Amino acid sequence: MKETIIPIGPYHPLQEEPEFFTLTVEGERVVDIDVRVGYNHRGIEKLSEMKTFDQSTFVIERICGICSTSHPFAYTRALEDIISMGVPRRARYIRTIIAEGERIHSHLLWLGLAGHFLGYKTVYMWAWKLREEILDVMEMLSGNRNNYAMFKPGGVRRDIKAADLPVALGKLDSIIPTLEMLRKAVLEDPVLHARTQGIGVLSKQDAIDFSALGPTARASGVARDVRKDCPYGAYDEVEWDMIVTANGDVFDKLVVRIGEVFESVRIMKACLLNLPRGEIDAGIADIPPGEGIGHIEAPRGETFHYVRSDGTNRPVRHKVRAPTFMNLPTFKTTVKGATLSDATIILAAIDPCYCCTERMAVRDPEGRTLGDGYDLIRLSQEKTARIKRKMGNK
Amino acid sequence: MDIRLKALLKSLWVYHLSTGSCNNCDIEVLDCLTPRYDIERFGMLPAGSIKHADLLLITGSCNRQSVARMKRLYEQVPRPCFVVAIGECALSRGMFIHSYNCPQPLDRIIPVDVYIPGCPPKPEAIIAGMVKLLEKVKNK
Numbered sequence: 001m002k003e004t005i006i007p008i009g010p011y012h013p014l015q016e017e018p019e020f021f022t023l024t025v026e027g028e029r030v031v032d033i034d035v036r037v038g039y040n041h042r043g044i045e046k047l048s049e050m051k052t053f054d055q056s057t058f059v060i061e062r063i064c065g066i067c068s069t070s071h072p073f074a075y076t077r078a079l080e081d082i083i084s085m086g087v088p089r090r091a092r093y094i095r096t097i098i099a100e101g102e103r104i105h106s107h108l109l110w111l112g113l114a115g116h117f118l119g120y121k122t123v124y125m126w127a128w129k130l131r132e133e134i135l136d137v138m139e140m141l142s143g144n145r146n147n148y149a150m151f152k153p154g155g156v157r158r159d160i161k162a163a164d165l166p167v168a169l170g171k172l173d174s175i176i177p178t179l180e181m182l183r184k185a186v187l188e189d190p191v192l193h194a195r196t197q198g199i200g201v202l203s204k205q206d207a208i209d210f211s212a213l214g215p216t217a218r219a220s221g222v223a224r225d226v227r228k229d230c231p232y233g234a235y236d237e238v239e240w241d242m243i244v245t246a247n248g249d250v251f252d253k254l255v256v257r258i259g260e261v262f263e264s265v266r267i268m269k270a271c272l273l274n275l276p277r278g279e280i281d282a283g284i285a286d287i288p289p290g291e292g293i294g295h296i297e298a299p300r301g302e303t304f305h306y307v308r309s310d311g312t313n314r315p316v317r318h319k320v321r322a323p324t325f326m327n328l329p330t331f332k333t334t335v336k337g338a339t340l341s342d343a344t345i346i347l348a349a350i351d352p353c354y355c356c357t358e359r360m361a362v363r364d365p366e367g368r369t370l371g372d373g374y375d376l377i378r379l380s381q382e383k384t385a386r387i388k389r390k391m392g393n394k
Numbered sequence: 395m396d397i398r399l400k401a402l403l404k405s406l407w408v409y410h411l412s413t414g415s416c417n418n419c420d421i422e423v424l425d426c427l428t429p430r431y432d433i434e435r436f437g438m439l440p441a442g443s444i445k446h447a448d449l450l451l452i453t454g455s456c457n458r459q460s461v462a463r464m465k466r467l468y469e470q471v472p473r474p475c476f477v478v479a480i481g482e483c484a485l486s487r488g489m490f491i492h493s494y495n496c497p498q499p500l501d502r503i504i505p506v507d508v509y510i511p512g513c514p515p516k517p518e519a520i521i522a523g524m525v526k527l528l529e530k531v532k533n534k
């Protein structure tokens with residue numbers, strides 16, 4: 001049969017971010033897919049290298065609005081790795097509370113969007129309505145609905161007031177019944193079963209081969225979670241379970257994410273109840289020369305930051321790897337063979353976040369791709385030399 | 395009042411464009427459409443195609459990749475059409491003002507009718523901006 005190419009994007013009413021998919025279809029079947037990103041590229045790594053270590057946390061927060069805790073969390077951990085120092089216990093608990101609040105709102109957001117992609121608007125409206133409750137808690141604790149600005153190297157910027165604790169706990173308790181209802185409505189709905197079970201299967205071997213991360217891997221039976229494997233924050237001090245399922249289809253990803261929302265509520269409540277007293281900031285003055293890595297479990301998987309310092313007040317190199325970067329290539333197996341109508345939900349199932357993932361390539365006028373950072377530095381030096389010559393300097 | 399503008403007062407269809415944002419403004423825009431804020435009470439619905447839109451909600455820092463596409467989309471909107479810039483990025487490029495990839499702010503590229511500052515603006519602020527836009531349409 002003849003192959004047809006269907007372009008989706010970069011601006012499409014279903015997508016909230018610009019990205020470009022090229023689906024090659026034979027009749028109704030998708031035979032190949034190509035993804036092009038870069039419409040969100042803002043050069044954050046470079047921007048971060050232009051700012052001081054403390055200022056960078058604010059830029060890093062704006063890599064992604066949904067992971068506005070995960071990135072600063074990983075970044076501050078990378079800095080603390082350079083100094084090899086710990087964080088006060090109270091600060092670790094506060095960090096965990098904020099990170100879990102983010103996970104709840106992120107998973108609910110995805111659940112809503114998944115409903116939206118399936119044309120099931122009821123789920124969309126319910127999930128987003130519930131998400132508002134969590135955002136209220138976060139606004140009370142941190143002062144903003146998103147972009148909390150709670151993190152700083154060595155601790156947190158703001159303390160949680162004792163008066164807020166019972167209110168936050170009450171709110172968390174009050175959302176549980178609605179969450180239960182939503183879980184039942186979603187997991188027992190025959191329409192959702194028909195649309196998601198056995199669709200977009202990522203086998204365990206493929207998940208390992210592609211190095212899938214986060215809920216995408218856990219839904220395929222790969223028990224991989226930084227919070228368990230390499231505990232940070234307060235995750236080793238509170239009780240919680242990792243949710244792992246076996247099938248790897250879209251439905252299992254749904255199950256994993258909804259289960260994780262409950263676990264996150266559990267962690268958040270435990271941390272709020274046992275919030276230790278003490279300092280919230282270790283008071284870091286200087287970052288010595290050296291390199292450090294920080295990795296944490298973001299809602300979508302492991303976020304990884306690498307920072308190199310030369311002893312000044314700015315990073316010389318800052319490298320960011322967001323989980324979607326690893327999850328995106330799994331499309332190559334999951335979408336192939338699916339029908340076109342299922343493709344949208346399969347593409348949404350990894351909970352892709354393109355503004356975290358943005359990379360770019362530079363081409364010279366002949367169309368050759370200039371590969372790495374050294375090429376860019378060379379280009380920049382050549383340009384400076386050109387400008388100098390033009391201005392008559394040697 | 396122009397009959398076409400009068401028709402818009404109760405049914406402004408919106409199309410949302412992100413030109414290199416951190417996603418947060420986009421989510422707050424979507425939030426406005428969900429039950430708590432429910433912007434639909436002003437007759438605003440997301441349009442399925444740019445050709446049905448009356449209002450462009452633009453977020454993001456106008457990076458090199460998306461500007462060309464944004465201009466092309468702007469040319470396709472049937473007139474009269476209005477543009478709302480949402481978030482510090484769209485107003486002035488905000489955090490990304492020194493980035494190599496964000497050369498120009500939005501209002502140097504296409505005309506903007508309403509500016510909603512904030513990083514991200516709260517949904518209440520977006521609704522307040524929309525009400526101002528409706529006032530503007532009324533007084534045209």
Ligand code: SF4
Pocket residue numbers: 062065415416417418419420453454480481482483484488489512513514515
């Ligand atoms: S204005 Fe702020 S919240 Fe909005 S897209 Fe830009 S950085 Fe993100």
